[in-house]
Amino acid sequence: MTEKSECTLLSYLELIAVLLFPAVFIVWYSFSDKEFGKGDMILQKADIADHFRNNTLPVTLVDTVVIQEQDSIVATADSIVQDTLPQRILLFGDSMLEGIGKRMEQYAAENNHELLYVIWYASSTKIWAEHIDTLKHFMKKFQPTYIVVSLGTNELFVKEPNKRNSFVKTIIQTIGDIPYVWIGPPNWKKDTGINQVIEDNVETHRFFPSQKLTYKRGSDNIHPTFASAAKWTDSIAYWMNNDVKHRIILELPKKNDICGKHIYLQPLR
Amino acid sequence: MTFQQITDGIIALFSRQPRDPLLFTSGSFWLLFIGFILIYAFLCNRKNRMMLYVATFSLFFVYLSNGLVFLLLPVTAIYDFFLARRLHNCKNKKARKAYLLLSISLSVGILAYFKYANFFLKTWNDLFAGNFSMLDIFLPIGISFYTFQTISYVVDVYREKIKPTDSLLQYLFYISFFPLIFAGPIMRAGKFFPQITDDKKIDKAMIYSGLWLVILGIAKKAIFADYIAQYNNWVFENPLQYSGFEGLMAVIGYTAQIYCDFSGYSDISIGLASIMGFDLGKNFNFPYQACNLSDFWRRWHISLSSWMRDYIYIPLGGNRAGKFRIYMNNLITMLIAGLWHGASWMFVIWGGLHGLGLIIHKLNKPWLDKLPDTKPVLFLSWLLTFSFVAFLWIFFRAPNMAACSDLITHIALDFDLAYAIPFFYARKTWCILLALIFLLHMIRPAWHERIKGWFIRSPWIAKALLFSIVIQLVLQFSTGEVQPFIYFRF
Structure with a gap:
């Protein structure tokens, strides 16, 4: 050399x-x-x-079509309220709402509902519970008749998921008597227990286990693509229309009309 | 952990989806690069083995992003290599021109098919109520950049500025060189080939000035650009939901974001090449310090601006024609530059407006040149240039004219400075990062060189610590909302 x-x-x-x-x-x-x-x-x-790490989810993966043809992957309520009135729907949660919200806007327009979605980027049950005034503010401002929560994505790998119990409880207590559903996180890997914590606190028929669906992910390999998120929302809407305790009208949109307002909150640093 | 889990993990770490590029800011890339540079260290002085090794790695790198469409690259390299040699050996002028046209048509044709086919079909459908269905094609990442490199190579051979290379491997190495492939800079063969053949020594200064640029680029892209992009995206997507003041901040934010994003990428590319012993030159030279639009284009994406000048503006007649033709040449060049940035009328409008700006500057140049170089004059010139450039970024970023006009109208009609203080309290980190970007942009080139010198001379452990801090900051600032490099789309 x-x-x-x-x-x-x-x-x-x-x-x-x-x-x-x-x-x-x-x-x-x-x-x-x-x-x-x-x-x-x-x-x-x-x-x-x-x-x-072992990434295999312990459930059979299904898609929207399967949900509609077979027995639901979600629990069905015993007593049913079929609410046919137009609703004021408040969606709040983390960045996963970006995909859901866009499709929900079409559902809102199709079914004459009013929609407000509040995305708090990088948020978690902890952040919403510790800043519960934020939720109270939007509830007071918008006076929702129906609430959809989408939280848990940023807590999939927390070390002590049981510590999240109190945060989930705080959020549910704040929602109070308003009918609500909780959309579970669309896992891309097995979580350390946040899904179970949410399901334990939320009545089972109010919890949508998004982890049981398959998704096409975007460039970050985390968030579903908009097309995939639209299918995900279709599954949620079908469930809210047919399986939850308090059912509202969410017929499949026929046009691309949209209706809704969005509010974006910065990640906490 | 079982052996199976380890192998599955390694495969998962490096497996990519087509259309999902392996970013220079990702951990996977850096783990791959450490392995790459270890072997490169043993091969860098054996030219042929080094070229074969780097070209293979580069093609693998392109394959990870483009899937089997990566084959376009070696196919382009092969036909261009042989056409350039034919052209060089041919004495007949008409035949030479025919080879040149064939080569350019093939390169531009492939680019036009992948990049503009759906754009033209959609425009046709809109204009003539046609019902052509869109083609199921995607834009191979990097095609705009290597196509421009192949065109410049063949044209330079035609103009007898350079001799064609005798080695297909060398040409493939040049076209596929992975630091350049995805977002430039656009490197000319005349500057690149001698660096392959020269018997140069790769010394510590070259390696560490490369690492310095890499660290700078990662910080610009993954800390500054990605963070401020989050707010900018919200405003540009729903301009009517924000006040005029917030709209203006998003425009200034995007002005800083696109600079950090693109110059950050360029810094990483140039840095990686420097680590490998290649000098790619400068691609950005403090563009927002420019005091007129011509000066801005001499400082912004220098490799593209000079390419446009040499291969579009000058062949159109350049400055040699009459005044009207010069202005038209400017406008045409900028319209093409706009279209090169993407298959959208918004980019064409952005390019056209820059063209008009250049014409207005040229028209007023005689009296502008007579103004004294006093501080107030320089400041006003800078303010006018910066405002114009920032204003035009609205057209570049907005998804359509409606969103563009919503934002501009909102800034003009709903502007209230009272929002400034609540805005600062609500978005403190964003404001601080934005201020830092502009402060660092104002740093004198000499100071920059001095800081780089300190870094190069520092002990290896200090360099390692600085690199670690930057990587950890990237992790701290990442939110899962990863922004792809803006220029990857081009």
Whole structure:
């Protein structure tokens, strides 16, 4: 080996050491059970370890068509209220609402409902419960007759899901007597228990287990594409129309008309 | 963890979906790059093996994003390589021109099919109430960039500015070079080929100035651009739901976002190439410091601007024709530049308005040049240029003319400075990041070089720590709402 190529090789080996330093830490931290941080400020983990964990969901995957033809994947209420009046529907939750909201706007227009959806990016049951005034504000402002909650996506991998019990309870208590449903997160990997926590707190027939559907994911491999989210919403609407305790009219939209207002909230930092 | 889980995990980590590019800011890319550079270190002084290795890696990289459509790239390389050689060896002028036209037609034809077929069909349907159904095609990532490189190569051979390469491998290496492939800069063969053949030494300064650019680029893209993009997206999608002040902030935010996004990507590309011993030059030179529109285009996406000048503007007649023709050449060049950015009339309008701006600047140049270079004059020139450029980004970003006019009308008619303080309290991090972008943009090039020098001379552990901090900041700021590189779409 010449002196020149030896020098280049050494430079590259040093560079590899520089690159490996953060790589080793990030990979180790991703696999580690430990979390570093102080208070709310926690060092985020890369999702590398998730690729190595058992990702298989323990349920048979179905799609919209199957739901409509076979027995439902969701629980059916014993006593039924069939509400045929136009509703004021408040949707609130995390970024998953982007996909649901767009399709729900078409349902609202088709079925003469009023719709307000409030997306709080990167939010969780913890954030909504700890800032419950936000929900109270929108309930007071919009006076909904029906509420749809979509939360849980940002808590799929929390270490102690049982600690979320109180947050879910706070949200449900705030909703009070208004009829509501809770759309579970569309898991892309097996969660550590948030779905179960929500289902335990929400009456079973109010909970839509989105994790049991298949989705085409967008470029981040997390959020369903808009087309897939539209199918997801069709499943939810069919369920709200036919299976929940308090059923409202949500016929499949025939046109592309939309009706609804959106409010976007920044992630908390 | 079982062996099966480990292998499945590794496959999951590196497997991609077509149309889903492996971003330079992703962890998967960097893990792959560490393995790549380890082997590269042993091959970089053996030219043929190095070219074969890098070209194979580059094609794999393209395959991850484009699926089997990646084959277009070697096919383009093969026909262009042989046509350029035929053209060079041919003495007959007409035949030379025919080879040139054939090569350009093939390259532009493939680009037009993948990028503009549906655009033309939709326009036809809209204009003549036609009922052509849209084609089920997708835009292969990087096609706009490597097509421009192949065109410049063949035209330069035709103009006898360069000699065609004798090695198909070298040409494939140039066309597929992975730091350049997805979003440029658009590299000319005349500047790139000598760097392959020269017996140069890759030293620490070159490697670490590359790493410095990479760190800078990752910070610009994954921390600054992606974070401020979230707010900008909301406003541009629903401009009527925000006040005029919020609309204006989104326009300024997008002005900063597109700069950080694209120059961040360019920095990473140039940095990766520098780590591998290649100098790609500069692609951005503090564009928002420009004091007139011509100056802006000399600083913004320099490789595209100079390509447009050399292969569109000058062949149209450039500055040699009469005044009217010069203005028309400017307008045509900018309209094509607009269309190159995407198959949408919004991009064409954006390009056209820039063309008009350049014409107005040229018309007024005689008296503008007589103005003294005092601070107030320079400030006013800068303010006018920056405002015009930022205003035109609305056309670039808005999905259609209706959204564009909604936003502009709202800013004009519903503007109230009283929103400023509540806006700052509601979006503190956003405002701080925006202010930082513009502050860093004002940094003098000499200071930038000095900071880079410190980084290069620092011990390896300091470099590793800085790199780790930036990567961790990227993780802290990421929200799952990952924004693809804006220029990937082109």
